Structure formats: structure tokens, C-alpha cells
Amino acid sequence: MSSWYEKLSHKVEDNAFKLSVWSAIAVLVGGLVTLPPLFLQGTVQKIDSVKPYNALELAGRDVYQEEGCFYCHSQMVRPFKWETDRWDPTRQYGDTPYSKAGESVYDHPFLWGSKRIGPDLAHEAALRGSAAWQVSHLKNPRETSPGSIMPAYPHLFETDNMLDTEVIKARMSALRILGVPYTDQDIQNADSLAKNKTKGDALVSYLLKLGKDTMQ
Numbered sequence: 001m002s003s004w005y006e007k008l009s010h011k012v013e014d015n016a017f018k019l020s021v022w023s024a025i026a027v028l029v030g031g032l033v034t035l036p037p038l039f040l041q042g043t044v045q046k047i048d049s050v051k052p053y054n055a056l057e058l059a060g061r062d063v064y065q066e067e068g069c070f071y072c073h074s075q076m077v078r079p080f081k082w083e084t085d086r087w088d089p090t091r092q093y094g095d096t097p098y099s100k101a102g103e104s105v106y107d108h109p110f111l112w113g114s115k116r117i118g119p120d121l122a123h124e125a126a127l128r129g130s131a132a133w134q135v136s137h138l139k140n141p142r143e144t145s146p147g148s149i150m151p152a153y154p155h156l157f158e159t160d161n162m163l164d165t166e167v168i169k170a171r172m173s174a175l176r177i178l179g180v181p182y183t184d185q186d187i188q189n190a191d192s193l194a195k196n197k198t199k200g201d202a203l204v205s206y207l208l209k210l211g212k213d214t215m216q
């Protein structure tokens with residue numbers, strides 16, 4: 001005599017069409033339970049000190065995505081004790097606060113990531129705030145971090161990798177539609193901020209923005 005759930009599973013799984021319909025219903029119900037609450041006001045608490053990326057930082061964020069830095073780096077300190085404690089105290093960042101949703105409100109898409117082949121970069125600006133260190137590390141990680149397996153990116157600082165200010169402005173306008181509060185002036189500033197700058201310069205300025213608004 002088979003149990004009730006065996007009977008039920010036979011009924012549902014014997015027929016591929018029925019199984020698809022029931023699976024679709026399960027996904028819809030799951031989606032309705034988990035997604036709409038996120039759109040209700042007040043779920044994500046705003047943090048006043050968090051400001052949108054300026055033109056150069058935003059261009060650097062694009063480079064971060066193009067180069068796939070997120071394949072090796074996360075940008076989220078999870079709210080677990082072992083996670084907030086894991087930071088190496090000799091590098092002065094023991095006991096770091098965990099990441100809040102309000103820190104990523106201007107990230108479209110967010111880059112929290114799930115891979116930690118390299119260290120988490122959520123608070124990079126507060127940990128390694130020196131542009132000179134970041135440049136030298138990106139050009140040759142072995143120079144600053146002996147034995148590092150991180151790839152070198154010297155080409156990003158060469159003159160055939162200059163930024164295109166028009167592309168940055170178009171991106172900022174698109175983000176404005178998504179709700180990032182850019183003013184016309186912010187968008188115009190791309191001309192001066194990104195002028196004669198390389199993708200490498202933009203990437204460094206992005207790294208120096210990570211965690212800056214909440215950690216410093």
C-alpha cells in the first residue's frame with residue numbers, strides 16, 4: 001500500500017504536461033509571496049549619506065562589469081557573526097558592519113556577487129583608500145601582493161582605452177529614468193570628470209567609492 005504522497009506524486013509526475021502546469025503554479029505562488037513585499041514602501045531603508053556614482057565612478061563600474069571582476073570578488077558583507085568578524089584585524093578592518101540594502105540603491109544591476117576567490121570589496125575605499133596602491137595593484141597584482149593569482153590589467157591604463165564621455169552621459173540619462181537622482185549638471189560634469197581619462201583611472205575611482213559613503 002503506497003502512502004498518500006506517493007499517490008499524489010504519481011498523479012502529478014506521470015504526465016509531463018500536468019507537471020509543467022503544477023510547477024508553474026508553484027513558481028507563481030512562490031514569486032507572489034517573496035517579491036511584492038520588496039516593492040512596498042519602507043522595505044529598503046534609505047541611507048542619507050549614500051550618494052549616486054559620479055560620471056567617472058560610474059564609468060569605472062562599467063569597466064568592473066566588462067572585465068568580470070565579480071567572477072572573483074563579492075561586494076557584500078553578510079549579516080552573520082563569522083562574516084563581520086572575518087576581516088583580518090592586522091589590516092585594521094576587524095569587526096566590520098554588514099552590508100545594508102540602502103547601500104546599493106543606486107546599483108543597477110547590483111554587483112553583490114557570490115564568488116570570493118579574492119577578498120570582498122564592499123568596503124574597499126575604507127580599507128585601501130590610496131589611489132597609488134590601487135593603480136599599482138591593477139597594473140601588476142604581484143607587485144603589491146606577492147603570490148597573488150589576480151590577473152594584471154595594465155592595458156586599462158593605456159591610451160587606446162580612453163573613456164567615451166558621450167557613452168557615460170547616455171548611461172547617466174538611462175539611470176535617471178530608473179530613479180537615480182542625477183541632475184543635468186551631474187550629467188554635464190562627465191565632460192570634465194572623464195576627459196582624457198583611461199578606463200583604468202575610472203576603475204580606480206570606482207574602487208575608491210566602494211563603502212566610502214558609509215565607512216568613512
Ligand code: HEC
Nearest residue numbers: 067068069072117118119127128141145148149150151153
Ligand atoms: C581570478 C580571480 C580574480 C579576478 C578576475 C580579479 N581579482 Fe581582484 N583579487 C583576486 C585575489 C586572489 C586577490 C587577493 C590578492 C591580491 O591582493 O592581489 C585580489 C585582490 C583585489 C583587490 C585588493 C583587495 C584588498 O583590499 O585586499 C582589489 C581592489 C581587486 N582585487 C580588484 C579587482 C578588480 C577591479 C578586478 C577586475 C578588473 C579584479 N580584482 C579581478 C582575484 C581576482
